[in-house]
Amino acid sequence: MTDVRVGIYVPQLAFGYDDMLERARNTARLGFDSFWLYDHLYGPHLPDAPAFEGWTLATALLTETERLRVGHMVLCATFRHPAVLGKMATTLDVISNGRLNIGLGSGSYDVEHHEAGIPWDTLAYRSEILEETLEIVTRMFANEKTTFAGNHFQVTDLPNLPPPVQQPRPPIYIGGIGERRTLPLVARFADVWNVPTYGLADLAHKNEVLDRECERAGRDPSTIRRSLEAPMAVAAADAGLEEARAKGERRFPGAGWGLHEGGYIGTPNQIVDRIGEHVELGFTEFIFFLHDRGAAPTLELLASEVLPLVR
16 A cells, blocks of 8 residues: 555543643654544533633644644634634644644534524535635635635735745645535545545445546546545454444444444454555545544554554
8 A cells, every 4th residue: 555644533522731742742753644633612512521622722732743744623614714714724834834734614513603602504504604715715825815705705815925834735624425515615625535434334435426526627536635534443452352342332322433334443454454445445544533532552553553554
């Protein structure tokens, strides 16, 4: 396998800053490609658990590491005005010397919007917000000044200097599998298409839909890297796998997490084989939720027995 990238997703829920920094540093030290956070005001359905704001935390982690790429799965387009988001992203890309990944989506948790007084509205409305955000942010990355007039946002001769370090731009990840709205936006704007956990059972079909959308948009589908976000329960040998599986089932319950529908359960050799199956479908980036939330022994196991065999 070539050009396979592996990242670790550790939602910043019920962890202190030292815990998150330790996991990020271990992820970097052991040779993983990226580290991922969520973008919520608190953990969905868990309002009493401590949680850090995602952009501020990403900024801190990027300044405390030297090689690691950091991003969000995914930034909620309704949270930040696109002109502000574009400037924030450009600034952080410069500060981190080009290590920012930008995941963008239309939002997934209505309750926090209602509580914070942030408009939620229909999926169609939120998809329009996402589309205009992508228009403005991508133009800001590419141009010294940006002008755009949409239904929701208007910017006029908006400067953006200095430009991002990454050229032609920091990679934009769009997460989702919706055929009516999301995949057309992926075909138009994304550098990376990320399949969320709830889409793991239908990868081949969604791949075909994205190829068709690229054809409609006049884009070569091979220019979009394909990524998946998957839960994993892993152990060094069969003897420890049942405990890891049980912990994974408690942490990732139901079809929405996709642990049994399309996730990763097994020993390192089984994990390598599973990655190979998805590489055959065209996926070359893997972002894993681990059953123990990125504890050092599991990261070390993956780094020593999986990473060398999939790259």
